[in-house]
Amino acid sequence: MKPQRIRRWALTGGVIGALVLAGLGVPTARAAEPIRIGFGMALTGGLSANGKPALLAVQIWKDDVNKRGGLLGRPVELVYYDDQTNPATVPGIYTKLLDVDKVDLVISGYGTNLIAPLMPIAMERKLTIMGMFGLANNEKYQYPNYFQIQPAGPDPQTSTAIGFFELAAKQTPRPQTVAIVGADAEYPQNALVGARELIKKFGLKTVYDRTYPPSTVDYTPIVRAIKATNADIVFVASYPPDSVGMLRAAHEVGLQPKIFGGGMVGLQFTSVMTSMGPMLNGVVNYDFWAPEPTMLAFPGIKEFLKEYQARAEKAGVDPLGYYLPPYSYALVQVLGQAVEATKSLDQQKLADYLRATEFNTVVGKVKFGKNGEWAKGRTLMVQYQKVHGTGIDQFRGPGKKVVLYPEELKSGAIVYPYSAAKN
Amino acid sequence: MVAGLLLGGFYAAVSLGVSLIFGLLDIANIAQPAFVILGSYAAYVMNRSFGLDAILTGLLFTPVFYVLGAVVYRLYYESFERRGEESLRGLVFFFGVLFIIEVSLSLKYGVDYRLVEAAYIGKSIDLGGVGIAFRLLVPCLVGLAMTLALHLFLSRTFYGRAVMAVSQDRLALRLMGADPVRIKTIAFGVGIAAASLAGALLITIAPVVPSTDRDYIGRMFAITVLGGMGSIAGTLVAAVILGVAESLMSTFFGPSWSLAVSFGILLVALAVRPAGLLGR
Numbered sequence: 001m002k003p004q005r006i007r008r009w010a011l012t013g014g015v016i017g018a019l020v021l022a023g024l025g026v027p028t029a030r031a032a033e034p035i036r037i038g039f040g041m042a043l044t045g046g047l048s049a050n051g052k053p054a055l056l057a058v059q060i061w062k063d064d065v066n067k068r069g070g071l072l073g074r075p076v077e078l079v080y081y082d083d084q085t086n087p088a089t090v091p092g093i094y095t096k097l098l099d100v101d102k103v104d105l106v107i108s109g110y111g112t113n114l115i116a117p118l119m120p121i122a123m124e125r126k127l128t129i130m131g132m133f134g135l136a137n138n139e140k141y142q143y144p145n146y147f148q149i150q151p152a153g154p155d156p157q158t159s160t161a162i163g164f165f166e167l168a169a170k171q172t173p174r175p176q177t178v179a180i181v182g183a184d185a186e187y188p189q190n191a192l193v194g195a196r197e198l199i200k201k202f203g204l205k206t207v208y209d210r211t212y213p214p215s216t217v218d219y220t221p222i223v224r225a226i227k228a229t230n231a232d233i234v235f236v237a238s239y240p241p242d243s244v245g246m247l248r249a250a251h252e253v254g255l256q257p258k259i260f261g262g263g264m265v266g267l268q269f270t271s272v273m274t275s276m277g278p279m280l281n282g283v284v285n286y287d288f289w290a291p292e293p294t295m296l297a298f299p300g301i302k303e304f305l306k307e308y309q310a311r312a313e314k315a316g317v318d319p320l321g322y323y324l325p326p327y328s329y330a331l332v333q334v335l336g337q338a339v340e341a342t343k344s345l346d347q348q349k350l351a352d353y354l355r356a357t358e359f360n361t362v363v364g365k366v367k368f369g370k371n372g373e374w375a376k377g378r379t380l381m382v383q384y385q386k387v388h389g390t391g392i393d394q395f396r397g398p399g400k401k402v403v404l405y406p407e408e409l410k411s412g413a414i415v416y417p418y419s420a421a422k423n
Numbered sequence: 424m425v426a427g428l429l430l431g432g433f434y435a436a437v438s439l440g441v442s443l444i445f446g447l448l449d450i451a452n453i454a455q456p457a458f459v460i461l462g463s464y465a466a467y468v469m470n471r472s473f474g475l476d477a478i479l480t481g482l483l484f485t486p487v488f489y490v491l492g493a494v495v496y497r498l499y500y501e502s503f504e505r506r507g508e509e510s511l512r513g514l515v516f517f518f519g520v521l522f523i524i525e526v527s528l529s530l531k532y533g534v535d536y537r538l539v540e541a542a543y544i545g546k547s548i549d550l551g552g553v554g555i556a557f558r559l560l561v562p563c564l565v566g567l568a569m570t571l572a573l574h575l576f577l578s579r580t581f582y583g584r585a586v587m588a589v590s591q592d593r594l595a596l597r598l599m600g601a602d603p604v605r606i607k608t609i610a611f612g613v614g615i616a617a618a619s620l621a622g623a624l625l626i627t628i629a630p631v632v633p634s635t636d637r638d639y640i641g642r643m644f645a646i647t648v649l650g651g652m653g654s655i656a657g658t659l660v661a662a663v664i665l666g667v668a669e670s671l672m673s674t675f676f677g678p679s680w681s682l683a684v685s686f687g688i689l690l691v692a693l694a695v696r697p698a699g700l701l702g703r
Contacts, residue, residue: 251545
């Protein structure tokens with residue numbers, strides 16, 4: 001290489017180097033820079049029906065915060081990628097977020113399986129991590145800087161069933177026999193383990209305890225077998241297609257237990273509610289949110305839902321948004337409050353604050369406890385009552401999904417036995 | 424037992440397309456369940472938008488599906504069969520079709536569970552102490568009607584006999600002055616048209632998402648093989664056997680065994696009678 005050319009290269013290199021150093025070294029320039037929050041989210045694939053509404057909720061929070069002047073005087077910016085509901089994409093997404101996009105804070109995507117691959121990354125880099133609806137993700141790691149927003153509480157396995165069995169045990173005449181049934185899949189199996197524990201605790205007698213393959217087409221033989229046992233309590237842990245199948249079969253076969261439902265995933269979704277209509281009446285099932293006076297009393301929830309429902313149609317997501325969106329909003333709300341209070345983006349300071357504080361959110365007061373789960377579980381038990389027809393508007397107001405459990409959020413009385421509310 | 428018979432009628436409806444296309448034409452169309460789901464979504468859209476009955480929609484859409492089937496077959500023929508590359512590459516082609524249908528449905532309608540409404544869903548009649556759900560009875564009757572119609576088509580009409588002929592001896596058919604490609608196009612179209620009705624029946628029985636098709640691939644091919652390749656009556660017999668076995672196992676021994684027993688029956692039947700129950 002000729003000496004002249006070397007000089008030119010050196011000069012160019014020097015100029016670039018100086019520019020880079022100047023960019024890094026001027027702290028005043030950062031003041032107006034946005035605070036960047038990064039995450040992967042299931043925008044396609046199996047969980048996208050929940051992932052997309054969750055994203056909308058986080059976006060609404062960002063807009064709300066920026067309207068008020070941002071966090072620490074800096075605007076908030078979201079950096080997110082589609083994880084395709086595929087856990088294998090998660091490490092790549094978060095490595096890019098942290099190393100290339102240089103985000104300041106990270107939150108998880110939606111769901112247990114998508115949080116699992118994030119845990120080792122968070123631990124290795126000592127990140128404070130907010131989890132969105134993960135069941136027992138931190139049980140094994142016990143990582144102190146993980147915080148999870150689903151109100152499952154310190155004992156996730158019994159969290160779905162506890163309200164159901166507590167309610168059942170309180171009724172007169174007190175039910176004695178139980179049938180439990182669920183799909184051969186991860187969540188239903190966990191819920192059934194919890195149910196068995198509770199059956200023992202409440203001194204009930206199991207008369208039917210079976211599982212079925214998730215691809216079952218016809219549920220009438222199962223329901224008929226349950227009917228033959230004459231069980232007082234029927235606890236079902238199912239995914240959406242089987243929830244619909246079991247409920248229809250229960251009506252066709254004329255199943256008349258004293259209390260029916262428990263852990264049926266899918267009945268909370270607007271598309272299913274508006275198809276099943278009056279068939280839902282009487283079912284006592286777990287839920288996280290319902291438009292009942294006790295739940296609408298939380299500060300900011302009405303404004304949030306109004307904004308969400310206005311934007312839902314354009315975003316092509318669940319039009320009511322009662323299941324996951326309030327909690328997704330609360331998750332970033334908690335994080336934002338921690339940043340404001342500590343006046344810092346330091347991961348450890350944030351985690352210390354998150355562990356010690358009770359937060360006021362759109363889903364009520366949130367306090368984290370063991371393993372970063374809610375200190376006290378708050379999975380609701382609701383009963384569908386007086387559903388007429390399949391119109392969507394009836395589900396916007398109170399009285400259709402009455403909160404029965406826990407006591408402090410109760411919004412109405414249980415109709416007991418099941419047959420009394422069924423029609 | 425009754426529930427099993429009803430389920431069998433429905434299984435027959437779902438498997439007829441495979442029986443025709445895979446059994447008679449020897450084309451490994453594994454995209455058939457995806458066409459069934461496409462039929463379910465057509466029924467869903469018409470039910471939601473215009474309040475049309477799902478099964479009526481299924482019937483109205485058969486010509487559309489027939490054309491769709493004919494186009495797909497032509498594409499397959501020009502690209503693979505004509506060049507004699509149908510075995511492995513054809514399989515890959517239909518895998519591709521399956522994914523395209525699945526992903527298109529996901530993009531257009533999302534991944535929410537979709538259901539239809541009809542006056543008879545959730546009701547049942549009591550026949551001699553046995554409650555029979557209309558939701559299962561109607562699909563079963565339609566399934567039986569479809570089986571009968573297809574059987575008559577194959578045995579009584581000119582095109583039907585030509586389809587049987589093309590499955591036996593292509594060359595001989597050509598010598599008789601009939602164009603095997605045209606006959607196969609018709610048969611493929613009929614097979615896909617059957618998927619339109621089968622899809623409508625499926626969404627009447629259970630909610631669907633775009634990926635529901637995967638639950639049915641195994642059952643459909645198992646029924647076709649058990650019944651005997653290309654035998655329409657055999658398909659019905661096999662579908663009923665599988666339906667009854669699943670139901671009885673669910674009721675008496677626990678539902679987790681039902682699928683294992685169904686496929687166990689398939690294994691035993693194939694060991695004893697490799698051509699299938701009514702196969703030639």
